[in-house]
Amino acid sequence: NGKGVPQNYNEAMKWYRLSAEQGDAAAQNNLGVMYYDGHGVRQSYPEALKWYRLAASKGVASAQYNLGIMYYNGRGVRVNKATAKEWFGKACDNGYQQGCDRYRELSLQGK
Numbered sequence: 001n002g003k004g005v006p007q008n009y010n011e012a013m014k015w016y017r018l019s020a021e022q023g024d025a026a027a028q029n030n031l032g033v034m035y036y037d038g039h040g041v042r043q044s045y046p047e048a049l050k051w052y053r054l055a056a057s058k059g060v061a062s063a064q065y066n067l068g069i070m071y072y073n074g075r076g077v078r079v080n081k082a083t084a085k086e087w088f089g090k091a092c093d094n095g096y097q098q099g100c101d102r103y104r105e106l107s108l109q110g111k
Contacts, residue, residue: 009040020051028055029063036066036075045076056087061094068102081111 013034019027032051035044049070055063068087071080085106091099 009034013040020054025055025058025060025063028052028058029060029066032063032066036070045070049076056090059094061091061096061099064088064091064094065096065099065102068099072102081106085111 013031016027016031016034020031028051032048032055034040035051036048037043041047049067052063052066052070056067064087068084068091069075071077071084071087073079085103088099088103088106092103
């Protein structure tokens with residue numbers, strides 16, 4: 001986040017990738033965020049999806065939520081509200097409040 005040093009997305013990408021490739025789930029999610037947003041790298045929804053899935057499979061609630069967002073909005077995948085709801089539910093089960101909010105929203109819509 002640049003605290004204590006100048007913000008440098010390229011440097012962050014280098015370290016996140018190194019950690020992510022060694023299996024660090026938080027780094028995998030952060031790498032997904034960088035690909036999703038296009039910070040320090042060309043934006044790529046397929047790459048974001050790949051890294052989010054790896055982190056989500058290890059129980060990272062924010063990655064589960066991020067996958068839900070991708071399915072909800074159709075970023076790199078077809079829009080699929082049912083799959084989005086599943087991911088939001090997993091994020092909620094792991095204590096991620098935004099996941100709970102989105103899960104509840106989709107439930108009220110009958111999705």
